[in-house]
Amino acid sequence: MAVNVPGLVVVVIFYVGILFIGIWASRKSKKAEKSCAGTKSEVTIVGGRNISVLVGVFTTTATWVGGGYILGTAEVVYSPKQGLIWAIGPPAFAINLILGGLFFAKPMRSKCYLTMLDPFQHRYGNMFTATLLLPALVSDILWVACILAALGGTMSVILGLSSAISISISAAVSIFYTFIGGLYSVAYTDVIQLFFMFSSLFICIPFLVLSPAVTDISQAAHVNQSNVNSWLGTLELADAGKWADEMLLLALGSLAYQALYQRILSAASSAQAQITCLAAAGVVFIMGIPSVVIGALASIADWNQTAYGLPPPIERGEAGKILPLALQYLTPSWLSVLGIGSVAAAVMSSMDSALLSSASMFTQNIYKTTLRKQASERELQWVIRVTILLVGLAGMGLAFKGESVFALWLLSTELLYCIILPQLICVLFFGSSNIYGAVCGYIVGLLLRLLSGEPILGIPPVFLFPGWREEDGVITQYFPYRTLAMLCSLICIITVSKTVEVGFHQRLIPQSWDLLGVFKENIEVPREEEPVCMTQLLS
Incomplete structure (x- = not known):
């Protein structure tokens, strides 16, 4: 496949813009270090606890609406054995943020913790806390792999770039601005990334609906009830256990995600942290609508009327790439470029959070308290940066395997759900x-x-x-x-x-x-x- 040069130029401009915002935010971070009453590491990890509600809502939403969320939701709706009823991401993440705001934000923020592992350290000590870091670290690496794999597949379809090149470049950009600016760079780049995601994905929907290859979606929902390609999907009684398990996994498992508490702890007060979570819950749900619509339209499209031809993506084993495929073959070429930009924005907005998440916990709860108790603030800053780099490289390496985006999405939350969530509930309540x-x-x-x-x-x-x-x-x-x-x-x-x-x-x-x-x-x-x-x- 030839490289889509105009599309590549647009993506390069977008990446350069994100880098500039990240660099600007890093300078803001340095100013905050001088004026903030807290330590430099506190500024890096929780932004000096002065992130506004608006920025907090943007960065919380952008963290949850990652490549796995966007592509995984479209993949599930498109897949004939699943469909809309299995698109659990939007409602599960909305429930997650509501529960986080109602029950977890206040006890965490009122104690002024820096990381999710702080309450364990205060009650159980350093050794047990170190064992909790392991599943959290593995989860973050899997999360990075999930969202990078999503981006690699998207760029290979729309831009004609190899997945390896796409993954490497995107990882490098995200690692760099997180490396230099900490939470300030993550939060302010998230604002731009979320705005770009929202506008570009919703713009795509009318063009998909009007595509000659797409039939009337309302008719298809009723006509195809007996057809395996019905986008509504079915839920048999024998599958109810699996459906409930995956719903609870995403809704509750992310309550043990450090990135959530990084946003909660960066708020100026407990009340502000609660408002941030509750407002982000609604935005997260809305951001899932384009993926649901794209997956549904792709499932009823006549691919023989497009340049993609037959057999359709599901028969070629490309269900995981259905969102970029739909944008590439069912919309004008200029619009597909906007689509790739939205996925790139989603990937970086979630990846930077995962990188900073692991780096914060390792530096604050392992290095500072166990390995080097007398470490200077400058030394801690460099430990955070090195950890960001290592986690990013590990996730990037795993992304090259190209597993199902939805499968990696679930797997990244499982260790948090099965191991850390019950521990967190007990230590707090x-x-x-x-x-x-x-x-x-x-x-x-x-x-x-x-x-x-x-x-x-x-x-x-x-x-x-x-x-x-x-x-x-x-x-x-x-x-x-x-x-x-x-x-x-x-x-x-x-x-x-x-x-x-x-x-x-x-x-x-x-x-x-x-x-x-x-x-x-x-x-x-x-x-x-x-x-x-x-x-x-x-x-």
């Missing part, structure tokens, strides 16, 4: 939880998830839950096994914590067995000091 329960819950959640198998990673299931099926030699679990792992972990943390507490207090368990020193009598167990919010002290 169950004061009796202790490290004995936390360790047991961690092991239970991880083991149950691994023993359930994972086709993408080639891990065969040991536990076969009711309703499992074998399709093309691959075993698929239709039981909500992820939710089962999460609930078992949650119950384990609570019951073991309470049992151990009663056992030691009632002297049913010898004090000598308290190896971690949680219940030693007449000894005050040292804990990390709660963070002090300089902005609150000044106010």
